[in-house]
Amino acid sequence: MISGRNLFGIRVAIAVALLGIWQYLSQARHLEFYLSKPTDIAGRLDQWISDGTLISHLQATVFVAIVGFAIGACAGLSVGLLLGRAATTAKVIDPFLMAFYSMPKVALAPVFVLWFGVDTSMKVIFVSLVVFFLVFLNTYSGVRNVSREQLTILRLMGARESDLMRKVVLPSALVWVFTGLRLSVPYALIGTILGEMMATNKGLGFLLANTAGTFDTTGTFATLVVIVALSMVFNALVRLAESTLMPWQARLDEQEVSI
Amino acid sequence: MAASKSGRLMSIPLKITPEESASSSLDRSSPLISFEDVSKVFNLREATFHAVNGLNLAIRPGEFVTLVGPSGCGKSTLLNMVAGLMKPTSGIVSYRGVPVVGINQRVGYMTQADHLLPWRTIAGNISVPLEISRIGKGARRARIEELIELVGLTGFEASYPTQVSGGMRKRAALARLLASDPETLLMDEPFGALDAQLRLAMQTELLNVQARLGKTVVFVTHDLDEAISLADRCVVFSSRPGRIVQVIETGLPRGRDLLALRFDPSFLKLARGLWETLTPELKSVERPT
16 A cells, blocks of 8 residues: 555656656647647746736636535535435426436527526526536435435334434435535536636636637646646535545545455 | 423333332233234235235233244234334234334334444434434433443444444444333344354343333244243244244243353253244154164
């Protein structure tokens, strides 16, 4: 087993090697136009940070992604819990849900521009819709997979529906909910950036479209770096919430495996 | 309703002496649980099978009854019917003289799988029935502490079920079962997966608890020695469809030492009789000389 410090060292070495190859390729082979140099990208980021370009665009994107994510996740969780417990209703509307789910949500973006215009609210609604379906379907599956034996044991103790919900259904579905949340993070960003690329003059999506449109390869790559970093931060936050809300799962990971 | 229930629960102290439990307020002559001509048929996709056929049995309050017989003779079905999880196909299952309809909350059920909630600690799991009965936080904590001590889990309150051994999970399940203070304990091979020493310890624990709290216990097993050693009365079933072939009044003294009992002549005689009832074909193999 690799120790924590060695692991970090190995990763840094890999990153340095990759950047070195990248730098060499773009410099020695004159590929700057297609593949901007890492040193140029770093320089551009530094410039954007000092002149305030980065923070204003980042703010816009983070706001849309987080608000959209929060609305979509809450709605998905509530509807998933409700429908998961209402078996008959769920059965009736199942094909409709699947039809909506199967549709690539990205294809809805132009319609959303038509309905809600080009301002922030359109992007927030778009992102929350994308997140909603992922969280909803995972929560729903989680609720459907709750152990019937555990429910029965609690019913024998005189549990009401609210007891079952809080003590069994919700914690048991939480693992699934978090799967949905983790899947949603990149989709929330995709939705945000796509919306910004289509219609706006702020946000990382706009920056991406704008730099690419003016053949500013360094600017495009710098934006991509920021997007990747943002996505990693969001993922880390979800994982932190996961280990805080589900301590028993963390304990499970620490244990040695036995079968 | 909630108040009166919690009142009932907390008014019964966990530690009462055998003298007190003997003078139980219940009328010991009228049955607590009765099966009248009960049959249960399961309709599976391709076949129907009779789990229980025309069964009559009455269980008195405070009695420890074991149900023993080959696998698939409908013993668990009987427990499910007392708990109200299943309805008999014909006949009547009554509890306190009233036919069981829907979930019977006077009983506690413990199965071979402990069904502890993995997201709750040991103490948290024992707390579940108390929370359901809307018992206040202080009273809850005191009672959990008492139960933890009763089943010998002190020091493991904050562990999760996956972190402790199978025996400890079993103890936790027993503590949870007792927490809601059910009048009757339905136990379906609860100690089946335990090693011999641990099983003896749990059996002793159960007998002590039963004697102290005056519970009625219906205990399903297919371990013949266990069926005799725990029972006031041992009901022996034939294989499918389940019918009663024999009822053994063990007459073993209350507060018996289970380890000493294993070598006690009266126990051995009963156990031998039970073995011969359930495995008649072995008898003929036994003496070919």
